[in-house]
Amino acid sequence: MRIRTLIYYITTGFVIGVIALVAVQYITSANVRELITTNENLLKEYRLSNALVGLQKDLLLLDNNMKGALLPGDSARIRDFRISVKKVGQDLRILENASGSDTSLHEMIELQRLVSRKLEASQSLVDHFYRIGTTDKEIQSEKNEATKFTEVIIDLTHQIDSSGKQTMAEKIKLVDRSGQRVLNWNFYIIVLVLILLTAVFLVIIGRMKKQAGLIAQLNRSEKKLKEAALIKENFLANMSHEIRTPLNAILGYTNLLQRKNLDDDSRLHVTTVQQSGETLLAIVNDILDLSKIESGMMRIEEAPFYLSELVNSVAAMFHHKIEEKGLKLSVLCSAESPDRLVGDATRLTQILVNLIGNAVKFTSEGEIKLDIKKSKSGTDRISVVFTITDTGIGIGEDKLETIFERFRQAEDSTSRKFGGTGLGLAIVRDLVYLQNGEIDVKSKPGVGTSVEFSIRYKFAEVENMERQRDVIQPYPEHFNNLNVLIVEDNVINQGLMKHIMQEWQVKHKVADNGTTAIQMLEQYDFDLVFMDIQMPGMDGYTATAEIRNVLKSSVPIVAMTAHAMQGEREKCLRSGMNEHISKPVRENDLWRIFSLFFGKDASASNSDHFEVIDLTYMKEISNGDTAYEKMVTEQFLTLVPLEIDALKSALLVKDFVRIQQIAHSMKTSISIMGLDCLIAEDLDMLDRADQNTADFPAIIGHVSDVCTKSLSEAKLLYSRF
Ligand code: ADP
Numbered sequence: 001m002r003i004r005t006l007i008y009y010i011t012t013g014f015v016i017g018v019i020a021l022v023a024v025q026y027i028t029s030a031n032v033r034e035l036i037t038t039n040e041n042l043l044k045e046y047r048l049s050n051a052l053v054g055l056q057k058d059l060l061l062l063d064n065n066m067k068g069a070l071l072p073g074d075s076a077r078i079r080d081f082r083i084s085v086k087k088v089g090q091d092l093r094i095l096e097n098a099s100g101s102d103t104s105l106h107e108m109i110e111l112q113r114l115v116s117r118k119l120e121a122s123q124s125l126v127d128h129f130y131r132i133g134t135t136d137k138e139i140q141s142e143k144n145e146a147t148k149f150t151e152v153i154i155d156l157t158h159q160i161d162s163s164g165k166q167t168m169a170e171k172i173k174l175v176d177r178s179g180q181r182v183l184n185w186n187f188y189i190i191v192l193v194l195i196l197l198t199a200v201f202l203v204i205i206g207r208m209k210k211q212a213g214l215i216a217q218l219n220r221s222e223k224k225l226k227e228a229a230l231i232k233e234n235f236l237a238n239m240s241h242e243i244r245t246p247l248n249a250i251l252g253y254t255n256l257l258q259r260k261n262l263d264d265d266s267r268l269h270v271t272t273v274q275q276s277g278e279t280l281l282a283i284v285n286d287i288l289d290l291s292k293i294e295s296g297m298m299r300i301e302e303a304p305f306y307l308s309e310l311v312n313s314v315a316a317m318f319h320h321k322i323e324e325k326g327l328k329l330s331v332l333c334s335a336e337s338p339d340r341l342v343g344d345a346t347r348l349t350q351i352l353v354n355l356i357g358n359a360v361k362f363t364s365e366g367e368i369k370l371d372i373k374k375s376k377s378g379t380d381r382i383s384v385v386f387t388i389t390d391t392g393i394g395i396g397e398d399k400l401e402t403i404f405e406r407f408r409q410a411e412d413s414t415s416r417k418f419g420g421t422g423l424g425l426a427i428v429r430d431l432v433y434l435q436n437g438e439i440d441v442k443s444k445p446g447v448g449t450s451v452e453f454s455i456r457y458k459f460a461e462v463e464n465m466e467r468q469r470d471v472i473q474p475y476p477e478h479f480n481n482l483n484v485l486i487v488e489d490n491v492i493n494q495g496l497m498k499h500i501m502q503e504w505q506v507k508h509k510v511a512d513n514g515t516t517a518i519q520m521l522e523q524y525d526f527d528l529v530f531m532d533i534q535m536p537g538m539d540g541y542t543a544t545a546e547i548r549n550v551l552k553s554s555v556p557i558v559a560m561t562a563h564a565m566q567g568e569r570e571k572c573l574r575s576g577m578n579e580h581i582s583k584p585v586r587e588n589d590l591w592r593i594f595s596l597f598f599g600k601d602a603s604a605s606n607s608d609h610f611e612v613i614d615l616t617y618m619k620e621i622s623n624g625d626t627a628y629e630k631m632v633t634e635q636f637l638t639l640v641p642l643e644i645d646a647l648k649s650a651l652l653v654k655d656f657v658r659i660q661q662i663a664h665s666m667k668t669s670i671s672i673m674g675l676d677c678l679i680a681e682d683l684d685m686l687d688r689a690d691q692n693t694a695d696f697p698a699i700i701g702h703v704s705d706v707c708t709k710s711l712s713e714a715k716l717l718y719s720r721f
Contacts, residue, residue, distance in 0.1 A: 006203055006207070009199070009203070010200055010203075013196040013199065013200065014196075016192070016196070017189075017192065017193050017196055020188075020189045020192060020193075021189060021193075023185070024182065024185045024186055024189050027178075027181070027182050027185060028182045028186075030178075031175070031178045031179055031181075031182050034174075034175055034178065035175050035179070038168075038171045038172065038174075038175050041168065041171065042168055042172075044098060045164045045165065045167075045168050047098040048095070048098040048160070048161070048164060049161050049164070049165075050098075051091065051094045051095045051098040052095070052157040052160060052161050054091050054094065055088065055091040055092070055095060055115070055153075055157060056153075056154050056157055058084060058087045058088045058091050059088060059115075059118070059150045059153060059154065060150065061084050061087070062081070062084035062085065062087075062088050062118075062119075062122060062150075063122075063146070063147055063150050065077060065080040065081040065083075065084045066081055066084075066122045066125065066126060066143070066146065067143070068080065068081070069081040069126050069129070070125070070126065070129050070143065078126065078130070081122075081126055085119055085122065085123060088115065088118075088119060089119065091115075092112060092115050092116075095108070095111070095112075096108075096112075107156065107159065107160050107163075108160070110156060111153065111156050111157065111160065114149060114152060114153045114156065115153055117149060118146060118149035118150060118153060121142070121145060121146040121149060122146045124142075125142045125143055125146055128142070229295055229296075232291070232295055236288065236291050236292075236295075238534075240284070240288055243280075243284050244281075244284065244582075244583045245490055245492075245493060245583060246492070247277055247280060247281055247284070247583075248492075248493055248496070248583040248585055249490075249492040249493060249495075249496055250273065250277045251274065251277045251278070251281070251586070252493075252496040252499075252500075252585060252586075252587075253496060253499075254270050254273050254274040254277060255274070255586070255587060256496075256499060256500075256503075257270045258270055258271075258274070283421055283423075286421065286423040286424070286427060287423070289427050290406065290423060290426065290427060290430070293427070293430045293431075293434065298430075298431075298434060300343075300344045300347060300434050300435055301344045301346070301347075302342055302343060302344065302458075303342065303343075303344070303345065304340055304341070304342050305340075305341060305342075305343070305345035305348075306339055306340055306341075306617070306676070307333075307339050307340075307341050307372070307384065308333060308339050308667070308671065308676065308680070309617045309671045309674075309676060310345055310348060310349060310352075310617075310621070311331055311333065311352070311370065311372065312331070312667060312668040312669075312670075312671030312672065313349075313617065313618070313621045313632070313671060313672050314349055314352045314353060314356065315329055315331050315356075315370070315668045316632055316635060316668060316669070316671075316672050317353065317628075317632075318356055318357075318360055319635055319639075320631075320635070321360050322360060322368070325360065325363070325364065326365065327360065327363060327365070327366065327367065327368060328366075328367040328368070329356075329367075329368045329369075329370070330367065330368075330369050330370070330664075331369075331370045331372070331667075331668060332369065332370070332371045332372065333372040334372060334373045334374050338382065338459045340459065341382065341384070341457035341458065341459065342457060342458040342459070343435070343455065343457040343458070344435065347431050347434075347435065348455070349621065350427075350428075350431060351386075351428050351431050351432060351453065352370070352386065352388075354424045354425070354427065354428045355386075355388045355428060355451050355453075356368065356370065356388055357424070358424060358425070358449075358451075359388050359389075359390035359392065359449070359451075360390075361418050361420070362390065362392035362393050362418060362449070363390045363391055363392030363393075363448070364392070364393075365391070366390070366391025366392070366448070367390075367391055368388070368389070368390045368391075369387070369388070369389045369390075370386065370387070370388055371386070371387040371388075371389070372384060372385070372386055372387075373385045373387075377456055380458055380459055381456050381457065381458055381459070382456070382457055382458075382459060383454055383455075383456045384454065384455055384456075384457060385452060385453075385454040386452070386453055386454070386455075387450060387451070387452045388450070388451050388452075389448060389449070389450040390448050390449055390450075391447070391448040392448055392449060393445065393446070394443045394444050394445040394446055394447050394448055394449055395410045395441070395443040395445065395449055396410065396445050397443075399411075400441055400442075400443060403422075403425055403441070404425050404426055404429045404439075404441075405422075405426060406422065406423060406426040407421065407422040407423065408422045408426075409422045428453075432453045432455065435455045436455075436456065437453055437454050437455035437456070438453065438454050439451070439452070439453040439454075440452050440453070480505040480506065480507070482506050482507065482527045482528065482594075482598060483507045483508070483509075483524065483525060483526050483527050484501060484506055484507065484508040484509075484526065484527065484528045484529070484530065485508070485509050485510075485511060485517060485520060485521065485524075485526040485528070485529045485530070486498070486501070486508055486509070486510045486511070486530045487510075487511045487512075487513070487514065487516075487517040487529060487530065487531045487532055487535070487540070487543065488510065488511075488512065488530070488532040488535075488560065489512045489513060489532060489534075489535040489536060490532070493532075493560075493583070493585070494510050494512070496585070497510075497530065497585070498510065500587060500590060504594075509524065509526075512535070513535045513536055513537040513538055513543075514535060514537060514538025514539060514540065514542055514543030514546070515537055515538045515543075517529070517531070517543050517547075518538075518543060518546050518547065518550075518551065521547060521551055521553060521555070522551065526555055527555070527556075527597075527598070528555070528556050528558065528593075528594075528597060528598075529547075529555055529556070529557045529558070530558050530560050531543065531544060531557050531558065531559055531560065531577065532560050532561075533559060533560070533561045533572070534561075540559060540561075540577075541575045544557055544575050544576045544577055545575065545576060547576075548576040556578045556579070556597050557576070557577045557578055558577065558578060558579045558580065558581060558593050559572035559577045559579070559580045559581070560581055560582075560583060560585060561580065561581075561582055561583065568580070568582075578597075579593055579596065581593060586625075586627075588625060588626035588627055591626060592626060610713045610717075611709065611713065612675070612678065612706060612709045612710045612713055613673040613674060613675065613710050613713045613714060613717070614673070614674025614675070614677075615673070615674060615717075616674055617671065617672065617674050618632060618672050618673070618674070621672075626721060629721065630718070630721040632672045633673075633714055633717055633718045633721070634718065635669075635672075636669060636670075636672060636673055636711075636714050637711065637714055637715065637718060639669045640666075640669055640670070640707050640710075640711060641707075641711065643662055643665065643666050643669060644703070644704050644707050644708075646658070646662050647659060647662050647663070647666075647686075647700050647703070647704070648700065648704070650662060651696060651697060651700055654693075656693055656696075659686055659696065659700075660686060660687055660688075662686075663683045663684075663686035663687040664683075664687045666683055666703075667680065667683050667684075667687070670683075670707070670710075673710055673714060675706060675707075675710055678706050679702065679703050679706050679707070682699045682702055682703050683703065685699055686699060686700070686703075
């Protein structure tokens with residue numbers, strides 16, 4: 001039964017029930033009223049009957065007293081007679097009051113008339129007797145006449161009494177009948193209400209049963225959905241593993257090939273293979289990101305970060321590309337504090353890199369602007385609006401709606417001309433939405449494009465952001481004393497790892513599954529184990545558990561996993577491993593691991609401590625990618641001396657506009673080495689038009705000193721890459 005029909009039936013039943021109850025109530029109250037009236041009439045009838053009996057009695061007494069009064073010589077009887085006359089008069093009045101509406105008016109009038117006549121006759125007889133003083137014949141006949149009145153009156157009272165009783169008996173019968181009727185109605189109504197209640201109860205029970213069935217079905221579907229999500233997660237992990245493993249080999253070997261002495265042709269081929277490999281890896285990463293977002297596995301982390309540093313480092317990433325294309329990148333950040341925010345810096349970097357990357361890709365001349373506006377939103381939050389504007393090819397109005405869809409590009413020729421898969425903006429939009437933000441794009445073909453997105457961040461507690469001076473792990477020097485165990489089933493990856501180890505002159509052995517690895521660990525001493533996770537036979541997790549729990553060994557174990565899924569690193573660390581690197585394995589990652597475990601200062605004190613540069617932010621952004629670290633250090637070493645020279649020359653010729661421009665641009669260059677806390681304020685002063693220019697020589701002197709010191713430290717850092 002549908003819910004509408006059910007509601008209809010319940011409402012109809014309720015209305016019928018209410019009408020029936022009202023009807024019964026009405027009939028019952030009418031009956032009660034009738035009962036009350038009948039009872040009142042009965043009472044009157046009873047009073048009338050009593051009054052009639054009283055009249056009869058007093059009439060007989062009157063007759064007796066009249067007879068006594070007519071006896072000569074008994075004067076006392078005359079008094080009794082008079083009293084009787086009075087009494088009968090009173091009886092008449094009582095009778096008048098007691099007569100009910102049902103008593104026949106005619107009979108009552110007749111009774112009154114007869115009683116009055118009787119009284120008159122009796123009185124005139126007694127008067128006559130006392131006037132004449134004898135009892136002659138005439139008096140005798142008058143006496144008989146008066147006595148006869150009494151008989152007629154008594155007959156009439158009997159008649160009145162019995163007719164009243166008869167009327168009452170009929171009324172009582174009527175009341176009985178209607179009472180019975182009400183009882184019957186009450187019974188029917190109760191039966192009807194019970195039937196209705198039972199029907200409603202049965203329907204409700206039926207629906208509850210149906211609902212319980214639906215809930216059970218929903219639970220089953222939810223379980224199936226969860227299973228499907230788990231299968232999808234496993235599928236993604238496996239796919240990621242399957243694709244990244246050969247990619248690992250391709251990128252690793254091309255990397256090695258790049259270092260050989262190749263002729264120009266071969267170098268070009270190797271570079272092409274490497275670039276294609278990198279592109280393929282980027283596509284795989286994009287698809288994985290989308291899948292993670294779709295299956296709800298993309299988590300937004302909350303950690304404190306400096307917005308200006310993040311933005312400057314993103315800008316630094318594009319420095320080469322911008323220069324190469326002859327473009328200009330300017331970053332405008334509203335001075336509104338705070339700069340220390342809490343949110344997902346990695347995802348913000350990913351969004352900015354994607355959008356600025358698109359702007360650079362689709363712009364051949366002109367300028368790219370990144371404008372950042374902050375506005376307070378509540379007591380502990382700030383809304384940050386980022387606008388990336390370019391002077392590129394633009395997007396047709398009809399395409400603006402679709403460019404955020406997956407695999408959609410504005411033009412069919414875009415992929416051919418500019419490359420790309422059409423996934424970037426879809427990921428960007430999802431990442432913005434995941435952080436409860438908004439995104440919008442405006443564009444005009446041939447004029448340029450402007451993408452605006454906003455995200456709300458919390459302010460960071462200052463203590464959380466106390467920047468620690470980074471301790472640089474010195475590059476390892478004598479690796480040939482080390483003995484490394486490579487646990488890997490894939491022959492190509494084994495070959496790649498072996499090759500790198502040979503190049504580094506590191507002693508090593510290879511096991512192709514967990515069981516063999518454990519046997520080898522029992523036989524030999526190893527300084528480090530690289531452990532693949534997915535292997536036939538015993539997998540990496542089980543092998544690690546055995547090494548820790550059965551062999552009781554604390555040898556450092558580094559997971560090598562092709563799973564790029566969220567939480568993979570945490571899972572490895574939880575299962576007893578010490579570090580994690582993801583495939584494709586890069587030489588830089590291996591260096592990082594060796595530096596971490598076997599660098600000179602790995603166990604020594606923090607003696608190699610930089611005085612000026614602070615690498616926290618660079619490390620945070622590079623996420624262990626030493627190639628990136630090397631590149632930005634190189635940029636710093638090239639750019640900063642030029643900028644310092646330009647600053648000094650501009651000061652000499654008092655070109656304050658130029659000083660402002662250089663100071664503005666320097667903010668980007670210096671942030672990667674963490675110099676913000678030392679000279680950002682100085683650069684801000686130089687960048688402000690209203691600043692007193694008399695202070696400029698001192699400010700520029702301070703900036704130059706800090707930069708000179710930082711350059712010598714950066715050179716030292718560079719020599720270690
Ligand atoms: P991809 O850049 O890999 O093609 P995206 O999802 O990042 O994919 O962008 C989708 C499409 O939107 C691009 O192919 C391009 O046609 C258009 N587009 C995005 N950004 C810009 C821009 N700044 N200028 C012009 N067109 C753009």
